[in-house]
Amino acid sequence: MRGITKEFPGVTALSEVDLTVKAGAIHAICGENGAGKSTLMKVLSGVYPHGDYSGDILFDGHACEFKDIRASERAGIAIIHQELALVPYLSIAENVFLGNEQSRFGVIGWDQTLIEAQALLDRVGLRESPQTRVADIGVGKQQLVEIAKALSKKVRLLILDEPTAALNDSDSRHLLDLIVDLREHGITSIIISHKLNEVMHVADTITILRDGRTIETIAVNDDLAEDRIVRGMVGRDLTHRFPPRADREIGDIAFSVSNWTVLHPIDQHRKVVDDVSLNVRAGEIVGIAGLMGAGRTELAMSVFGRTYGKYVSGKVFKGDREISTRTVSDAIRNGVAYATEDRKHLGLNLMDSIAQSITLPSLRKISRRGVVNQHEEAGVGERFRASMRIKASSVSAVTGKLSGGNQQKVVLSKWLFTDPDVLILDEPTRGIDVGAKYEIYTIINELAARGKAVLVISSELPELLGICDRIYTLSQGRLTGEVAQADATQETLMRHMMKGRA
Amino acid sequence: MTTTVEQSSQKPEAGQQPGEASPTPPGLRERVSSFLMSHVRQSGMVVALAAIVLLFQVWTGGILLKPLNVTNIVQQNGYILVLAIGMVVVIISGHIDLSVGSIAGFIGAMSGVLMVRNDMPWLLAVGLCVGIGALIGAWQGFWIAYVGIPSFIVTLGGMLVFRGATQYLLEGQSIAPMPHGLEQVSSGFLPEMGTNAVYHWPTVILGAVIMVAAVVVQIRRRRSQLRYGQEVSATPLFVAKCAAIVAALAVFTLLLASYRGVPIVGIILVVLTLIYAFVMRNTVLGRQVYAVGGNSAAARLSGIRNQRVTLLVFVNMGVLAAIAGLLFAARLNSATPQAGINFELEAIAAAFIGGASSSGGVGTVFGAIVGGLVLGVLNNGMSIMGIGSDVQQVIKGLVLLAAVGFDVYNKRKGGR
Numbered sequence: 001m002r003g004i005t006k007e008f009p010g011v012t013a014l015s016e017v018d019l020t021v022k023a024g025a026i027h028a029i030c031g032e033n034g035a036g037k038s039t040l041m042k043v044l045s046g047v048y049p050h051g052d053y054s055g056d057i058l059f060d061g062h063a064c065e066f067k068d069i070r071a072s073e074r075a076g077i078a079i080i081h082q083e084l085a086l087v088p089y090l091s092i093a094e095n096v097f098l099g100n101e102q103s104r105f106g107v108i109g110w111d112q113t114l115i116e117a118q119a120l121l122d123r124v125g126l127r128e129s130p131q132t133r134v135a136d137i138g139v140g141k142q143q144l145v146e147i148a149k150a151l152s153k154k155v156r157l158l159i160l161d162e163p164t165a166a167l168n169d170s171d172s173r174h175l176l177d178l179i180v181d182l183r184e185h186g187i188t189s190i191i192i193s194h195k196l197n198e199v200m201h202v203a204d205t206i207t208i209l210r211d212g213r214t215i216e217t218i219a220v221n222d223d224l225a226e227d228r229i230v231r232g233m234v235g236r237d238l239t240h241r242f243p244p245r246a247d248r249e250i251g252d253i254a255f256s257v258s259n260w261t262v263l264h265p266i267d268q269h270r271k272v273v274d275d276v277s278l279n280v281r282a283g284e285i286v287g288i289a290g291l292m293g294a295g296r297t298e299l300a301m302s303v304f305g306r307t308y309g310k311y312v313s314g315k316v317f318k319g320d321r322e323i324s325t326r327t328v329s330d331a332i333r334n335g336v337a338y339a340t341e342d343r344k345h346l347g348l349n350l351m352d353s354i355a356q357s358i359t360l361p362s363l364r365k366i367s368r369r370g371v372v373n374q375h376e377e378a379g380v381g382e383r384f385r386a387s388m389r390i391k392a393s394s395v396s397a398v399t400g401k402l403s404g405g406n407q408q409k410v411v412l413s414k415w416l417f418t419d420p421d422v423l424i425l426d427e428p429t430r431g432i433d434v435g436a437k438y439e440i441y442t443i444i445n446e447l448a449a450r451g452k453a454v455l456v457i458s459s460e461l462p463e464l465l466g467i468c469d470r471i472y473t474l475s476q477g478r479l480t481g482e483v484a485q486a487d488a489t490q491e492t493l494m495r496h497m498m499k500g501r502a
Numbered sequence: 503m504t505t506t507v508e509q510s511s512q513k514p515e516a517g518q519q520p521g522e523a524s525p526t527p528p529g530l531r532e533r534v535s536s537f538l539m540s541h542v543r544q545s546g547m548v549v550a551l552a553a554i555v556l557l558f559q560v561w562t563g564g565i566l567l568k569p570l571n572v573t574n575i576v577q578q579n580g581y582i583l584v585l586a587i588g589m590v591v592v593i594i595s596g597h598i599d600l601s602v603g604s605i606a607g608f609i610g611a612m613s614g615v616l617m618v619r620n621d622m623p624w625l626l627a628v629g630l631c632v633g634i635g636a637l638i639g640a641w642q643g644f645w646i647a648y649v650g651i652p653s654f655i656v657t658l659g660g661m662l663v664f665r666g667a668t669q670y671l672l673e674g675q676s677i678a679p680m681p682h683g684l685e686q687v688s689s690g691f692l693p694e695m696g697t698n699a700v701y702h703w704p705t706v707i708l709g710a711v712i713m714v715a716a717v718v719v720q721i722r723r724r725r726s727q728l729r730y731g732q733e734v735s736a737t738p739l740f741v742a743k744c745a746a747i748v749a750a751l752a753v754f755t756l757l758l759a760s761y762r763g764v765p766i767v768g769i770i771l772v773v774l775t776l777i778y779a780f781v782m783r784n785t786v787l788g789r790q791v792y793a794v795g796g797n798s799a800a801a802r803l804s805g806i807r808n809q810r811v812t813l814l815v816f817v818n819m820g821v822l823a824a825i826a827g828l829l830f831a832a833r834l835n836s837a838t839p840q841a842g843i844n845f846e847l848e849a850i851a852a853a854f855i856g857g858a859s860s861s862g863g864v865g866t867v868f869g870a871i872v873g874g875l876v877l878g879v880l881n882n883g884m885s886i887m888g889i890g891s892d893v894q895q896v897i898k899g900l901v902l903l904a905a906v907g908f909d910v911y912n913k914r915k916g917g918r
Binding site: 304307327328329349350367374 | 726793805
């Protein structure tokens with residue numbers, strides 16, 4: 001790709017970007033959110049048709065002018081988006097051949113479909129029947145179905161946008177192995193990823209984008225340090241990926257949950273959370289570690305207004321006083337806040353402005369006799385925009401157009417405005433770039449320094465080690481460990497997180 | 503490959519995004535164009551309405567804006583506009599209500615039974631009817647909000663149930679005439695005062711008061727926006743906007759005043775519009791309706807009681823459907839089994855033409871009124887021109903498609 005420039009109204013997303021990918025290589029693209037990685041890949045795969053951008057695309061030495069995705073697929077380029085494009089209620093086989101049905105005169109040949117699908121599933125190492133519904137398999141396996149789908153189209157260049165973002169460690173490893181395996185079979189891959197260790201592990205070459213420009217392209221070898229890539233991404237040395245721990249006064253137990261048990265909403269024989277007791281002190285940051293399905297989010301949501309599960313039992317205390325968190329409004333009134341894992345679907349109304357999003361849970365605070373004072377609302381928005389350093393043209397900007405990091409800051413602002421004593425943050429930095437992560441960590445630190453009790457749920461162990469004072473581990477709904485920061489290493493945590501697993 | 507020279511010259515802060523960098527203060531021309539851009543969705547339909555009015559004014563040889571006809575338009579469309587107000591709220595909350603026509607018919611029938619067959623004082627009967635409307639809304643809202651049946655299904659059922667109930671109540675026959683008091687609500691005017699001059703004075707005075715109030719509200723809003731340090735539109739634009747509002751109100755007032763004055767329906771309509779526009783824009787409840795429609799999961803996790811909000815939205819729809827039914831019965835001066843057929847479709851069309859989104863969370867009361875007026879003027883204008891109802895329906899259908907298409911096109915252009 002040579003000199004690619006793509007403009008959106010008011011924004012230049014890509015300017016004169018060059019990218020050269022060698023055939024049969026795994027090429028990683030790194031950059032902060034908004035650096036233009038996904039846009040570049042959308043140009044390459046024909047999502048943005050020829051003429052919508054300027055510059056040239058050369059594939060196998062031929063200039064390409066894709067007018068849509070089908071055209072790029074015909075040329076052998078397939079893209080797998082971050083949000084998977086599978087139809088949940090169709091079978092794996094139907095999904096693999098969706099839009100490319102094995103048919104004669106429009107009549108589907110089911111035998112051929114199933115046989116070919118099985119062959120593709122074997123190739124990607126997915127041990128499921130091709131007739132299984134996609135809705136019934138996990139995200140990791142769905143990702144493999146996507147790859148099988150790409151392979152069915154005789155793909156030669158596979159583009160993966162954040163393929164492991166939603167996967168657990170073992171699924172991620174399997175996926176990365178598969179990509180390496182495909183390379184042996186001559187399939188070129190481009191991976192966009194935030195996970196530097198993975199990139200370093202599989203990629204042959206890394207191109208760094210920043211602010212819509214190519215910064216550099218580096219060959220991966222043993223001497224290459226992660227810091228070098230991070231430096232390229234943010235344009236400055238990130239000697240500390242975590243803010244220094246301020247001397248915080250850790251007070252008495254501010255919040256505790258005792259003997260908390262939650263049943264699965266559909267399968268009521270399953271205890272999703274099993275007799276969990278934990279506590280957080282004022283001014284303390286406590287982490288909750290666990291693999292996917294360990295029950296971390298389920299624990300938090302069931303505590304916060306019973307928004308998950310059935311037959312919830314157990315008690316919640318603030319200090320020594322038992323409080324009710326039966327409904328979300330009870331929880332908020334008692335000073336508990338929960339920032340969800342999924343910003344776009346559960347955290348924000350993406351049609352709302354920044355100011356309106358922040359005030360939503362606390363509208364009563366800025367209204368009199370049910371009438372909202374919109375000027376005060378805008379003032380509140382401005383205050384948080386300044387204090388949280390939310391980057392947006394104004395507080396009336398719509399949250400749907402912000403980057404992930406800024407959306408997360410809006411979510412945090414929203415909960416801070418409810419003036420909570422206890423904050424439960426679920427994956428507070430998921431899908432956020434390195435620089436914004438640092439800012440979020442700083443904010444979390446400040447909150448603790450102000451005497452708030454903070455619970456952080458995270459899948460990234462370095463993150464928990466970097467910011468928490470104490471870490472609980474969950475496995476299969478049970479509390480399996482409690483480790484002080486000083487004693488914690490990734491290995492000890494992982495051991496606890498795997499306890500009781502087959 | 504790009505060199506690394508730029509790297510050292512610019513050091514963006516962590517998390518800085520392209521395009522979100524510190525904005526330079528825009529010039530006047532940019533501000534004007536950005537104002538127009540950001541208001542294109544809002545003002546698009548107002549402009550379209552004005553264009554349609556002008557077109558028909560020409561095509562009907564000036565009949566459209568004759569005082570008598572303007573009065574007619576208001577009286578003919580009152581009940582649809584009342585329904586449109588309720589419907590846009592339902593649509594903002596992410597639902598739909600197909601039963602409002604049948605409910606309006608049922609309430610009309612009920613009013614006939616109460617007032618005419620049972621000689622109940624008409625005001626008492628009106629109160630009772632509105633109460634029944636609220637109950638019907640609560641009944642449907644219960645199934646939608648608390649049981650979780652899709653509103654499309656519940657209200658499709660309601661549409662059949664209340665149509666049948668209407669026919670049952672009336673035994674297939676019309677009841678007429680309605681009491682004089684009720685009839686006056688639909689066809690009456692603000693009473694005459696003093697001498698019979700060229701203009702209907704109470705109307706002129708009322709119009710003047712509204713004009714002053716509108717300008718005062720605009721100025722106060724702008725002042726407090728400035729006080730809170732928010733961006734406001736440039737002064738010449740603001741003056742132009744105020745002038746346009748005053749001019750439109752003045753023309754409308756004089757038109758009505760040179761016939762028999764403000765119809766009572768008109769007053770009811772204006773009051774309802776103002777109340778609902780205020781509730782949706784400025785109150786906690788209104789904000790909660792937008793939140794539930796925009797992202798119900800996020801609303802729930804923000805402590806909003808979604809089910810209660812949904813129930814209230816449908817209770818409100820029931821009340822407004824009852825009012826519409828009463829207005830229609832008053833206008834026909836009879837309760838008929840056919841009353842209210844297809845009203846729901848007109849109301850839904852009005853809401854969508856006025857910019858509401860079928861996925862919820864978007865829409866305004868003012869927009870729905872404008873949408874309803876677009877349909878009303880089309881109806882009226884084409885009838886004056888003697889265009890058959892067959893062609894009228896085709897044209898109205900195409901207008902709905904075009905309006906929503908325009909909206910979708912705009913959104914796509916503004917999005918990403």
